[in-house]
Amino acid sequence: MIDVAGRANRSMVRICSSMLSQLNALVNSPVTLSRYGLGRLMYLVNETLVTLDSQARSTPMSLSDHLSERSRAIDDIAERVNAIMGDEPAVTLARQLEPLVCELADALGNHALPDTVASRFGTVRLTDYLRANVIVVVDLSIDEFEIAERPAMTESVHALTQVLTERYPGHTIEVRIPPYAAVQVGALTAGPSHTRGTPPNVVEFEPQAFWQLATGRQSWSRAIEAGALTSSGVHAAETARMFPIVKIR
Template identity: 60%
Template sequence: MEDANTLARQLAPQVSDLSAALSRPDLANTVASRFGSVRLIDYLRASLILAVDLAIETVGVAQPPALTEAVRSLAGVLAERYPGRSIELRVPPYAAVQIGARAEAPVHTRGTPPNVVETDPDTFLALATARQSWTRAVAAGSLVYSGTHAADAARALPVFRPH
């Protein structure tokens, strides 16, 4: 069985080629996928989320820059899918987004928001990719929330099911 160092050496040329290809000025904005035409940036972000999920599942950790982008991408999807300003989701130090609650809830404009959900990057990634449930994260103390509508954020998870 090959070890991680061997695989890293084998992947280095492909990573270099990919970096060069993504730097081209004539790069298309969309790519064909099995779901139809997709923005290239969204396709790359989804691929990165899959890679980060696989890294965490197999070796228990992902590279910090990859984890950062995966968390920001998934938080951004939540904000797009659940527009609103009644719940603030915080994943320090990588992301903070506002999402809408299911019911009428106070809208956050400035200062301390009335409904806050906060978790660490690893827990957020696990919640967003269906590797952990809201209930387990709360019981473990890795997710905290406050406000009468903050728990409504649970309905938005998972964001992406790679398994």
């Protein structure tokens, strides 16, 4: 068991803190969120509260597989969001959302939580489930305000780059998103076996470009045309085929 309120898992504390901070920034924004944005948040918070009470004992899937399952469920999620919204005006949805976020904060801060949960998308470690949620709230913040809080963006970029390393293990290409992350991945075709230092193939993204590519908002060619990424090395261009990482909407 993981006691978030105690000393236990620093990673869990960091994930919860970044998610709740971003949620509070959205809920307490002086600008009212769109109806669909509010509906997305209500769906996410409700699902998270249910999932926290759904301990599982079966083998959890990886973060990569969990995000793939979420990608496959985007149409179902959209239907559920629309059902939550109904015909309610944004002001009513906002009023309903605020106590739900407080309830979630209490649940994450005061309860002993399971290591593994049975989510709507399959059995997954709670840390990975919540990291996926951070990605969603960052995506929503970018949708609504074109910006996200630094801790949440950091956590979400770390999660997305972890998925790249899970899907494409190796050390042929270095993927950099300064100042957030730098990871090494394998080439899709035969590449050199690199064990020390910087690989001969490097791709560097502006953070906004990485996010747009990772979530399927932008194409590789457009990012290059905009000067939002640079690459060097014979295998660097293969990185284009690794995106998007997850489809959220």
